[in-house]
Amino acid sequence: MESSQHQRRGGGFVSLSPSQTPRSNDKPARDLRSGDSNSSSKNDKDKGVNVQVILRCRPLSAEEMRIHTPVVISCNESRREVCAVQNIANKQIDRTFLFDKVFGPSSQQKELFELAVSPIVNEVLEGYNCTIFAYGQTGTGKTYTMEGGARKKNGEFPSDAGVIPRAVKQIFDILEAQSAEYSMKVTFLELYNEEITDLLAPEETTKFIDDKSKKPIALMEDGKGGVFVRGLEEELVTTANEIYKILEKGSAKRRTAETLLNKQSSRSHSIFSITIHIKECTPEGEEMIKCGKLNLVDLAGSENISRSGAREGRAREAGEINKSLLTLGRVINALVEHSGHVPYRDSKLTRLLRDSLGGKTKTCIIATVSPSIHCLEETLSTLDYAHRAKNIKNKPEINQKMMKSALIKDLYSEIDRLRQEVYAAREKNGIYIPRDRYLHDEAEKKAMAEKIERMELVSESKEKQITELQELYNSQQMLTADLSEKLGKAEKKLEETENALFDLEDKHRQANATIKEKEFLISNLLKSGELKIGWYLSECTLFWHGCSMK
Numbered sequence: 349m350e351s352s353q354h355q356r357r358g359g360g361f362v363s364l365s366p367s368q369t370p371r372s373n374d375k376p377a378r379d380l381r382s383g384d385s386n387s388s389s390k391n392d393k394d395k396g397v398n399v400q401v402i403l404r405c406r407p408l409s410a411e412e413m414r415i416h417t418p419v420v421i422s423c424n425e426s427r428r429e430v431c432a433v434q435n436i437a438n439k440q441i442d443r444t445f446l447f448d449k450v451f452g453p454s455s456q457q458k459e460l461f462e463l464a465v466s467p468i469v470n471e472v473l474e475g476y477n478c479t480i481f482a483y484g485q486t487g488t489g490k491t492y493t494m495e496g497g498a499r500k501k502n503g504e505f506p507s508d509a510g511v512i513p514r515a516v517k518q519i520f521d522i523l524e525a526q527s528a529e530y531s532m533k534v535t536f537l538e539l540y541n542e543e544i545t546d547l548l549a550p551e552e553t554t555k556f557i558d559d560k561s562k563k564p565i566a567l568m569e570d571g572k573g574g575v576f577v578r579g580l581e582e583e584l585v586t587t588a589n590e591i592y593k594i595l596e597k598g599s600a601k602r603r604t605a606e607t608l609l610n611k612q613s614s615r616s617h618s619i620f621s622i623t624i625h626i627k628e629c630t631p632e633g634e635e636m637i638k639c640g641k642l643n644l645v646d647l648a649g650s651e652n653i654s655r656s657g658a659r660e661g662r663a664r665e666a667g668e669i670n671k672s673l674l675t676l677g678r679v680i681n682a683l684v685e686h687s688g689h690v691p692y693r694d695s696k697l698t699r700l701l702r703d704s705l706g707g708k709t710k711t712c713i714i715a716t717v718s719p720s721i722h723c724l725e726e727t728l729s730t731l732d733y734a735h736r737a738k739n740i741k742n743k744p745e746i747n748q749k750m751m752k753s754a755l756i757k758d759l760y761s762e763i764d765r766l767r768q769e770v771y772a773a774r775e776k777n778g779i780y781i782p783r784d785r786y787l788h789d790e791a792e793k794k795a796m797a798e799k800i801e802r803m804e805l806v807s808e809s810k811e812k813q814i815t816e817l818q819e820l821y822n823s824q825q826m827l828t829a830d831l832s833e834k835l836g837k838a839e840k841k842l843e844e845t846e847n848a849l850f851d852l853e854d855k856h857r858q859a860n861a862t863i864k865e866k867e868f869l870i871s872n873l874l875k876s877g878e879l880k881i882g883w884y885l886s887e888c889t890l891f892w893h894g895c896s897m898k
């Protein structure tokens with residue numbers, strides 16, 4: 349039997365970012381996971397982990413089949429490839445894209461969940477923050493993939509149930525199998541025309557007679573680089589069925605409309621988050637709390653306004669949707685190209701997804717496309733977009749575990765603070781400040797936030813400079829090492845050449861001495877030869893002289 353008691357915590361400061369969950373700068377605690385996971389988390393942190401991108405192509409609808417719509421997309425699941433066939437100037441040009449996983453038109457919800465999403469759910473239970481978001485043209489199956497078919501009348505799980513209900517079931521199955529002690533809370537918000545509304549807000553404050561009655565809530569900076577949604581309802585849940593009911597109620601409040609491309613097109617982005625605190629005991633008997641968070645995001649579809657048949661209000665709405673998706677695209681580009689400034693602040697969507705894109709969260713994007721020839725242009729743009737997103741690197745970090753006693757102390761002080769606020773509101777004896785002073789303080793706060801943002805930008809660009817200088821230094825070091833090696837070799841060669849030169853000089857000196865010796869001998873020989881000839885000549889002269897006398 350499911351419990352119908354939803355415990356509600358509302359009106360407080362609820363963060364959507366991981367800043368809500370314990371972080372390394374929170375209460376000190378020891379991480380009790382095995383050394384392996386610690387080192388893998390350190391590796392992940394150092395190197396970064398690519399955002400995982402999955403491509404899903406839906407089947408042709410009954411209507412598309414009836415009118416024999418040509419198919420231009422083919423999926424090769426084993427090779428993880430998607431091929432788009434294009435005809436340009438009567439030439440067939442195929443474009444092939446590789447993804448982390450590919451699911452073709454006949455793929456089943458169960459298969460997609462088990463192969464792509466189930467491992468991510470396990471990581472949430474290990475203490476990571478994970479985000480799964482569906483991106484794609486309107487009518488390509490984002491809501492079908494994330495939510496899927498509605499529960500049957502008897503509450504049974506249908507075969508076309510999507511990622512969200514399956515993830516919820518897996519979380520409860522695992523926790524129950526481990527007989528874990530845990531607490532779980534969920535939030536569900538909608539982002540429509542740059543305004544956030546709480547899909548879990550109590551009925552009395554949001555009577556959905558028309559859109560204007562939805563009360564927007566504020567997105568605030570948490571001062572630690574994250575954001576939080578002020579006053580977002582958090583519902584404590586104890587069973588999967590409670591979550592299914594919350595989802596049904598919340599989804600029914602989402603803004604949908606009929607367009608030419610989709611009978612029930614979501615006109616807003618939605619973010620459903622589950623935060624789980626699990627109790628663990630250290631071998632010393634100390635109670636620790638580990639925390640994981642799963643964000644499930646169903647984006648509104650990008651659309652070609654003329655083809656979707658949107659007019660006036662709907663066209664403006666589509667313009668807003670496209671604008672926020674364009675900012676998302678710019679953020680993806682900036683992250684992939686490592687440009688210094690990432691324009692997260694340009695839309696609420698990117699502010700909310702900041703930690704999921706380039707942050708500490710593990711992220712998976714499910715890009716959805718249609719196989720129809722009529723959607724080819726948008727399909728190619730989705731394929732390009734998703735393919736580029738594959739290069740985004742996040743640096744996932746396991747949330748720091750907290751000592752149970754520290755967590756309880758924190759919760760008690762929060763209860764105290766809330767109690768005081770309620771008391772002050774009821775008794776009207778809180779602190780009231782003049783309107784001018786309030787406006788002045790708010791302006792000061794805004795200026796401070798802007799200053800912090802500017803400083804963050806400067807620090808970001810300085811960090812980039814440091815990385816570039818470090819890279820330059822490393823390459824110079826390598827060059828120096830290379831040159832030193834070459835110098836060593838040259839010195840050795842020089843020494844050898846000098847030795848050879850000494851040898852040669854020695855030989856030269858010896859040869860000179862020998863030559864001189866030989867010259868001396870020759871000259872002596874010559875001298876003695878000359879004397880002999882002189883003596884002989886004088887002898888001959890005397891002889892001839894004697895003869896002539898006779």
Ligand SMILES: Nc1ncnc2c1ncn2[C@@H]1O[C@H](COP(=O)(O)OP(=O)(O)OP(=O)(O)O)[C@@H](O)[C@H]1O
Pocket residue numbers: 405406407453484485486487488489490491492493610612613614615647648649650716
């Ligand atoms: N993989 C699929 N298998 C069967 N039917 C699908 C599949 N994907 C989508 N559909 C059907 O296509 C239609 C449009 O799907 P869905 O509403 O999920 O699109 P969407 O991308 O969320 O559109 P939008 O952005 O306009 O909200 C629905 O009727 C849905 O049941």
